[in-house]
Amino acid sequence: MSTPPSPTTSAPHLSPAVEHVLRAHNPTQELISELRSMAIQQPKLVKATRHKVHPPRPDAPPPPQGDPPAPESITSWKMLEHLYRQSPCPFPTLARGLFTTWTSEEDVPEPLVSKRKDKPEVWKREEEGGQWKIVARGYDKFFNVGEVGWTEWTALAMNTKGPYELTLKSNGCLILVAALTPSRLLVTSKHSLGTRTRKEAPADGSAVGEATSEAEVIDEDDNTSGHPGAPPQVSHAERGEDWLFTHLKQVGKTEADLAKVLWERNVTAVAELCDDSFEEHVLPIPKELTGLVLHGLVPNSPSFDSLPAREVADFAKQWGFKPTEIVTLDSIPAVLDFCREGAKKGEWEGVGVEGWVVRCRVAQPSENKVAAEEAQAADPIDALTEEVANLVIADPGDQPVQKDKKGKMTKTPPYPPGAPFFFKVKFEEPYLMYREWRELTKTLLPVLDGIEVVGHPETVGRSRAKGSKKDPIKVGDRFKKRPETRVYLNWVINEMIRNPNLFRHYGRNLGIIEVRDKFLKWASTPGVGKEVWDNEVGKSTAKAAGELDGQNGDKVKKVMDWKKTIIVPIAIPGCGKTSVAVALKELYDIGHTQSDNVAASKTAPQFLRNIAKLLETNTIVFADRNNHLEQHRKQIREVAKACKVGPVRLVALNWSQHSVPMSTTHRLMSTRLIARGDNHQSLRAKKDDVRFHEEILWKFITSTEPLNEDEVDEVIDMDPTDGFEDNIRRAVKELAPVIGWDIPSEEKLKDAIEAARNYKVDLRKEDQKPSKKEKTQKIRYYALLAEVDLRTFLDDLLAEGTAVDPGLTKFWTHLTTKDRVNKRPHVTLVHEADPENEDKAAFWADCEKIANSASPPLYEFTVSHVITDGRVMSLVLSPDSLCMRPQEGDNALEKPTGAGWGADKMKRLHITVGTGSSGIGNVEGGKLVAKWRDGKSNDVHVLKLDPEPKIVGTLKGFAY
Structure with missing residues (x-):
C-alpha cells in the first residue's frame, strides 16, 4: 500500500487547514481537535453526531479472549458540502464519511461538542488524557469534470499522471465497512450508523447531535416508512449490513474473519448499496449487481489514500462483494476518447451506466508538462474537450465552478504531488434526462392530494385531501427546456390523475423505474403517444444538431465576454x-x-x-x-x-x-x-x-x-x-x-x-398607512416567538441512529410530508380565551408593554422533551430554564417575575410543533403537555433530550 507524501515545505496546493494537520506531531489527534473546534465555533460548517454503538448481532459468537472491548459510542463528522469546492478549503480534511472513537486509560470522558462560551484553551485541556482514533473513513470529496477548476480537462492533463483506472460509477448509496474490534464489524452509511429495529436486538443507543447545521440537510434520505418485502424502520446502514452478512455467508466467511483483516490493515471497505427492492435510483440495477458493490479500500488516516482498483477487485471476490468493472488507460486523451465513445451509447457492455470514476495520481508541477504538450499536439485536448462537453455533464445538483480570491479558477488539485486523485465523468444521456424526470415527478406529487398545477387546467377543480397544501404547484423553467421533459410533464400529470396508485411509493424512491418505463412505452406506441413525442421532440432536432456542431460552445465563450x-x-x-x-x-x-x-x-x-x-x-x-x-x-x-x-x-x-x-x-x-x-x-x-x-x-x-x-x-x-x-x-x-x-x-x-x-435619503414619501384589515386586527394572545427552525431542529433529533420511539418518528414523517410543521413556533404565555382574573389582566398589560417596546428583552429557555400522542406534537420547556436578557444595560440574565410567571404556568410552557390535520387546533399541544405532566396518559410517545438544547425568543402579540 502506498502512502501519500506529507508536505515538508510549504505546499501552495494544500489548504492551510489540511497542511496544518499533516504537519502535526499526531495528525489524527490534531484533525479531530480542529474539527471539534470548528463544530463549537462554526456549527453551521461542521456537525458532530455521537451515536451509541449497536449491540452485537443476536447470532454473533462471544468475542475471542484478549479482544479489546468495543467502544460504547462513535462520533460522525459532517462538513457543509458545498464548501469543499472553495480554494483554499476551510476544513482540515476533505473526507466525506468520517467516524471516530475516543479512548482513555485514565477514563477521561470524550470531550463534548456543544455551544461553548469558554475559551479554546479550555477545550484543548479537555482533550488531554485521551486519544481519538479514526475507525471508518470514506473517500475525500471528488468532483465531476468541469465542476471545479482543477477538474477541467486541460488542468487534468497538466496536473495528473497515470495509470488512469476507470471504475464503473455504481447507481446506489454509500456504505462503509470497518473493524470495530478484531472480531466485530461496523457498517455505516455516509454519516450514520443507522437504526436497529429487529425484535431480537432492540435499539438501545442514541445519537446526540452536539453541533447543528442550519445551512444544509442530511445527505441521505433513509427509507424509514417501509415497503412490501422490507421491514419497517430500515436504514441504509442496516440494509447494507444485511447484504454484507449475505455475501460473507456465500463465500464461507464470518464477521470475525473480515474484521480481523480490516483491523490489521487499518482500512475501510467502501461499497455501494445497489438494491432496487430497497430503494431505486435513476437507472435499473441488473440482478447480478444487486447487493454491495465494493469499489474502494481506504486507509483510516487523516490524509487520503486508496488501494489500487485491481487489488480492490481481488478483495471483493475473496469476501463475496460484487466487484466493480475496471478499465485502465495511460493518458488523459485516452480517457477523453473512451468517455466520448461511452457517452454516445450511455451504456457499458449492454448495461445503462451513470458514468465512471477515474483514479490517478497528482503529478509533479514539471513532470507532466512535456507529456501534456505532446498529447496536445498529437490529439488536441481542446478539440476532444469540445466534442465530449456535449456528452458529459457536471452534476445538476452541484455548484458551478468556484473562483479563488484572485479571480482566477484554481487549476491545481488540493493535494501534494504523488497523492491519489479522483474525478468523475457522468454521461448526459440517458442519465440526465431520467434524473430530471425523477425530480419533476417528485415536485408534482402533491397532485395526488388534489393540488393544482399552474398552467394545467386539467388539475383544477378536483377534490383535495384533508389538510393538503393550498398553494398551486409552479413548475420551474428548468423542467421546460428539454422537449422530452415537456412531453413527460403533460403525461405524468394526467397519469397521476388517472392512476394515482402507480405513484404511491414514489416519494420513498420506489416505483421510479416502473413509471418511467410506462411513459417510454406510451411515447413509442403509434396512435397512443408516439405522435405527441415525435411532434414535440422533432422540433428540437435541428437545433440540437447545431449545438453538437459547436454552436453551443461558441455561445459559452460569448457569454463570458x-x-x-x-x-x-x-x-x-x-x-x-x-x-x-x-x-x-x-x-x-x-x-x-x-x-x-x-x-x-x-x-x-x-x-x-x-x-x-x-x-x-x-x-x-x-x-x-x-x-x-x-x-x-x-x-x-x-x-x-x-x-x-x-x-x-x-x-x-x-x-x-x-x-x-x-x-x-x-x-x-x-x-x-x-x-x-x-x-x-x-x-x-x-x-x-x-x-x-x-x-x-x-x-x-x-x-x-x-x-x-x-x-x-x-x-x-x-x-x-x-x-x-x-x-x-x-x-x-x-x-x-x-x-x-x-x-x-x-x-x-x-x-x-x-x-x-452618513447616507441620507433625498426623497420622503407619505407614511405608509395600515390597511383596514390591519387596523381591525385584534391581539388574541401573547407568546415568545421562538428563534428555531423546527424542521432542522427535529430532523437532527429524530435522525437515524437514535433510539427514538417509532411513534415519534412516524408522526414526524407525517407532519413533514403533509407540510403540517408550524412556520412560526411560539410559546404561548397568555391567551384571550384564558379564564378572566386579576392576574391575567396584569400579565396581559405587562406583555403588551414588552411587546410594544422598541428594545424588548431576549428570552432564553431549554427544551427537555419531545412528545406526541399521534394527533399533535409538542416541545416541552424545562420549567426552571426560562430567563430573560435585557438588550440594554449589563445584559445579565434575569428570571422573569410578577403575575403570570408562577410555577404552575412554567410547567405547562411548550411549543406546538404541529397537528395531524387542519381539524386539530394548536391548543391541543398545550392539553397534551398538561395531560403528560399530570401522568394521566399512557399513550404518549416521549423523547428525553440530554443535553437540553437552548432556544431564544422575543415576546410578541399575535392576532392569529
Missing part, C-alpha cells in the same frame, strides 16, 4: 442593500438606482427604465430593490437582454433567509429598521408603534421566493446576520474577484463605510 453587469440584491428591508450600494459607488463609481426613489405609485416601470438608462453610461449598475420575488428578477433579466451594448450579466447579492430561522431574521431586521428611524423614503419604523413595520417585515419574509441559480449568472451569498460594516466588507471582498475590481486599501474601505453610514 461580459460588457456590462447588473448587481441584483435579493433581500428584505433591513438587510443593508442600500448601504452596500452607497459604499460600492464610493469605491468604484458604479451606477446606482433605487426603486424607493421613484415617486410614482407604481415604481417598477420607471425603476426598470432607470436601470436601462444607467447601462448606457455605466459598466456596473446596482439595481437597488428587494427583488425578493421571481417576477422582480425576471424584469431585470429582460432589461439585460434588451441592452444593445451587451451582453449584460446579472450578479446576485443573495441575503438568503435559509441560514437562520425566520424569527431570528425578523428580530434582526426589525431592530435595524428602528435604528435607521426616519432615514428611509417610505418604510419608517416608529419606536412607539412597532407592530406596523413588524407586520410588513413578516409579509416580506413569508412571500420571498428563493433564488434559482439559473435566474442569474453569478451568485454571491450574503449573511443577513452580518452587522453594518461586515456587510459592506463581505460584498467588496466577494464582488471584487467576480467583476475584476482591485481590493481597496483599508483607508479607502473605511471611507466608503463612513459614506454609507
